[in-house]
Amino acid sequence: MIDTHNLSKRYGRVVAVRDLNLSVRRGTVFGMVGENGAGKTTTLSMLATLTTPSSGKAYINGYEVTRQAQEVRRCIGYMPDSFGVYDDLSAEEYLLFYADCYGLPRDVAVRRCRELLAWVNLGDKRTAYVNDLSRGMQQRLEIARCLMHDPPVLILDEPSSGLDPRSRIEMRGVLRQLRSLGKTILISSHILYELSEIADEIGILRGGELAAVASVGVMLQHASGFRTIGIAGRGPLTVWERVLRDDPQVVDVRFLGEGVEVVYRGSLDDQARLLRALLEAGIAVYQFSERPTDIEQLFLRLTERTVEER
Amino acid sequence: MIRNPLLHKEFRQRMRTNRAPVVIVGYLASMSALTFFLLYENVQGQLLQFQPARSEQVFFVLSLMQMAVVAFLTPAFAAGSISGERERRTLAVLLTTPISPLGILVGKVLSSSALLILLLVVTLPLYSLVFLFGGAVPQEVVAVIAFQLFTIVIIAAISVLWSSIALRSGWSTVLAYATVGWMVFVTGFVGYGLNFIAQHSPVAYFAGRWAERVLSLNPLWIEAVLEKAVRADPHDWVWFAVFYSAVCLVLLGPAVWRLRPQALYWLPWLVRAEEKHYQ
Numbered sequence: 187m188i189d190t191h192n193l194s195k196r197y198g199r200v201v202a203v204r205d206l207n208l209s210v211r212r213g214t215v216f217g218m219v220g221e222n223g224a225g226k227t228t229t230l231s232m233l234a235t236l237t238t239p240s241s242g243k244a245y246i247n248g249y250e251v252t253r254q255a256q257e258v259r260r261c262i263g264y265m266p267d268s269f270g271v272y273d274d275l276s277a278e279e280y281l282l283f284y285a286d287c288y289g290l291p292r293d294v295a296v297r298r299c300r301e302l303l304a305w306v307n308l309g310d311k312r313t314a315y316v317n318d319l320s321r322g323m324q325q326r327l328e329i330a331r332c333l334m335h336d337p338p339v340l341i342l343d344e345p346s347s348g349l350d351p352r353s354r355i356e357m358r359g360v361l362r363q364l365r366s367l368g369k370t371i372l373i374s375s376h377i378l379y380e381l382s383e384i385a386d387e388i389g390i391l392r393g394g395e396l397a398a399v400a401s402v403g404v405m406l407q408h409a410s411g412f413r414t415i416g417i418a419g420r421g422p423l424t425v426w427e428r429v430l431r432d433d434p435q436v437v438d439v440r441f442l443g444e445g446v447e448v449v450y451r452g453s454l455d456d457q458a459r460l461l462r463a464l465l466e467a468g469i470a471v472y473q474f475s476e477r478p479t480d481i482e483q484l485f486l487r488l489t490e491r492t493v494e495e496r
Numbered sequence: 497m498i499r500n501p502l503l504h505k506e507f508r509q510r511m512r513t514n515r516a517p518v519v520i521v522g523y524l525a526s527m528s529a530l531t532f533f534l535l536y537e538n539v540q541g542q543l544l545q546f547q548p549a550r551s552e553q554v555f556f557v558l559s560l561m562q563m564a565v566v567a568f569l570t571p572a573f574a575a576g577s578i579s580g581e582r583e584r585r586t587l588a589v590l591l592t593t594p595i596s597p598l599g600i601l602v603g604k605v606l607s608s609s610a611l612l613i614l615l616l617v618v619t620l621p622l623y624s625l626v627f628l629f630g631g632a633v634p635q636e637v638v639a640v641i642a643f644q645l646f647t648i649v650i651i652a653a654i655s656v657l658w659s660s661i662a663l664r665s666g667w668s669t670v671l672a673y674a675t676v677g678w679m680v681f682v683t684g685f686v687g688y689g690l691n692f693i694a695q696h697s698p699v700a701y702f703a704g705r706w707a708e709r710v711l712s713l714n715p716l717w718i719e720a721v722l723e724k725a726v727r728a729d730p731h732d733w734v735w736f737a738v739f740y741s742a743v744c745l746v747l748l749g750p751a752v753w754r755l756r757p758q759a760l761y762w763l764p765w766l767v768r769a770e771e772k773h774y775q
Contacts, residue, residue: 234592238758238771255758256594264592270585272505274512279505286501287593331589 187212187339187370188233193242195228202228204394205242210372210387212338215365217381217402218374220391226374227267229391230343233372234264246339260288263332267343267374271316271324277303278312280327281334288335295334302330306360322353329360333367340364342373346380358383382406411451412437414477415460418445421469429467433460445473501595502603507610516611523565524618531558531622555623555632556723559640562619563647563719566612567680570648571672574608574655576665578755583665587755597755601656601748609652616644632723639722643733647715650740651676657744660751679715679740687711712736 188210195203203225210216220226231237233244235255243250249257272280278299285295303309306326311319319327325345332340346357358380364371365384375381381388382402389399426446430436435452450457461474510516534554578600581587590600620641626632655672662668687710694704711717712732720726722733752759757771 231588234588235758236588236591238761252758252761259592259594262592264589266585266588268585269589272509272584272586274509275505279508283501283505284589284593286499286504287590287595289594 187214188216188244188246188372190229190233190244191242193229193232193244194240195225195232195237196240201394203232206394206396208389208396208399210370212370213368214386215371215373215384217378217385217388218372218391219376219378219381219388220374221376224376224391225394226376226391227343228394230264230341230372230374231266234262234341235259236264260335261337262339262341263335263337264341265328265332265343265345267347269328271319271327273315273317275316276313277308277316277319277327280316281331284331285334290335298334298336299330302333303327305333305363306330307356320353322349322356325349325353325357326360329364338369340369340371340373342371344374344376346375354380378405413450415448415450415457416445416473416475416477417448417464417471418473419464419469419471420444421464421467425467425469426464429460429463429469433463435460447477500599500603500606502600503607506603506607510607510611519569519611520615520618523615527558527562527619527622530561531625534558535625551626552632552723555626555637556720556725558622558626559644559719559723560716562616563644563715564680566615566644566648567651567676567715568673569615570609570612570651571655571669571676573611574605574652575659575669575672577604577608577656578659578751579663579665579668580659582663591756597752597759600755601653601660601751604656604659605649605653608656609649612648612652613645616641616648636723640719643715643718643722646737650737650744651679653744654740654747657747657751660754661747663754679713683710683714684716687714687717708732709735713739 188208190206190208193203193206193208194201206225206229208216208229218226218229228237232239233246233251235251235258238252243252245251246258247261249261251258272283275283281299281302282292282295285299290298300309300312303312306329308319308323308326308330311323316324316327329342329345332342342361345361346354349357361373361384371384373381373385378388382405385402387399387401388405390397423441426441430439430446430448433452433456435450435456436448437451438449440447448460450460452460461471464471531554534557535551538551538554578587581590623632623637623641627637651672654675655668658671658675659665659668662671687707690700690703690707690710693700694707697703708728711728712721712735715736717726717728718733718736721728721730724730749760
């Protein structure tokens with residue numbers, strides 16, 4: 187349904203996306219995760235026909251995004267990461283405007299508009315001005331707008347960005363409902379957890395390249411049983427290295443300023459032993475704490491090149 | 497064109513703001529005051545005596561004022577039309593719909609011209625007052641109104657095209673007003689300057705001909721020609737129409753490129769042109 191072959195985009199000397207090869211099967215949800223600047227938005231805007239690839243090809247529903255852009259536009263619903271709304275239009279008029287853009291007959295458009303407003307829990311806001319709606323409501327209205335012409339493919343760029351916790355939960359509910367519609371969805375986020383509930387597969391973008399692709403299950407399986415420990419202290423580097431190397435439970439070490447970040451798979455007793463070993467080796471440890479695990483970073487560090495890469 | 501979704505949306509949005517009725521009422525009130533003042537000044541004490549020449553003068557002043565006002569008002573409504581969408585971050589979504597760049601531009605030109613056209617329409621009863629005292633013939637009035645409509649659409653088109661090219665509303669407004677400044681002031685000064693040279697220097701033979709060419713790019717001059725207030729070729733408006741239509745055609749390419757570069761990829765030399773992020 188969505189295929190890219192060596193898709194690249196350069197802005198002058200900056201390479202935003204490099205040789206991206208991606209394949210999203212019909213009716214599946216593909217989550218794209220990466221930090222800011224990883225190339226998620228550029229990739230999605232190329233697929234949404236907003237930006238032309240510098241090289242490579244991308245196909246949506248069999249149509250090439252540059253040469254058959256008009257056909258592509260008819261079969262996608264695109265939600266950008268930051269969007270605005272038109273002032274002085276009601277929610278219903280807003281959706282009907284986009285229905286007109288897609289050439290939907292008026293009676294079909296009105297019926298669909300009311301169904302979708304109800305579907306995103308905005309049925310009672312039909313006549314409210316769009317600019318008077320809260321950010322969360324506007325995000326849900328955008329989802330309804332994407333579905334107005336009933337496209338088989340949805341491209342959603344960080345649909346939960348900028349929302350408060352309550353709106354985030356509501357949006358997650360809408361996204362779960364979207365999954366049940368059986369559409370092919372490409373969705374981006376910089377938080378893996380957000381996608382883990384709805385995505386079938388996750389792709390991790392790093393510096394414009396697809397670093398890894400795996401199912402959510404595989405990713406969580408790799409990450410389970412590991413924890414990240416931050417240790418701050420003063421002591422010779424060689425001593426740090428010796429103690430950490432000698433502990434069989436240490437999986438990965440990253441040196442940061444005055445301390446280290448350790449990926450650890452041992453029990454709490456093992457952790458206590460590690461602390462004792464550091465102290466006995468003469469390192470003045472003044473902080474030893476477990477840190478929240480960034481699953482995608484952990485996944486990348488653990489798997490390196492072992493997970494199937496496409 | 498009538499089914500252009502942007503046109504419907506913009507009509508709805510523009511007429512819902514307080515700005516539209518305030519502009520219409522303010523404009524009508526000022527023009528009415530001006531008309532009554534001019535009529536009073538021209539026929540005072542002699543209301544029962546027909547003085548067609550004086551009434552024609554009222555018509556002339558009124559239409560020139562109207563042309564000057566709409567020429568300078570049009571960019572205010574059109575210069576931020578595309579750049580405003582870009583700044584409000586609504587353009588990207590619009591560009592993922594099947595509506596063509598030309599459809600977007602036409603919708604914006606017509607919607608931003610519409611309020612100005614409405615301003616012209618509401619002042620028509622004032623012209624009928626002038627008729628009461630004779631002077632202006634209906635053909636002249638029709639020609640003047642038609643030319644004013646055309647000028648509004650041309651200025652709106654140029655402003656909308658600048659709005660697409662310049663990316664930012666500040667720049668597009670500057671460029672749109674610079675264009676109107678060129679149309680009204682530059683062509684006027686240069687044209688009259690050349691005329692002056694032609695009249696006072698026998699060696700500057702071509703200055704006279706160039707003066708008319710330059711002046712025929714000035715909408716106020718064309719109005720004066722249509723009202724037979726100045727001696728010139730009555731077909732000068734054709735040169736005006738051709739020149740500014742050509743300007744629009746020249747600006748159309750970059751304006752479409754800024755909206756949707758892919759639309760121009762049939763041009764061989766653009767295939768490898770470096771495209772930035774314009775949305």
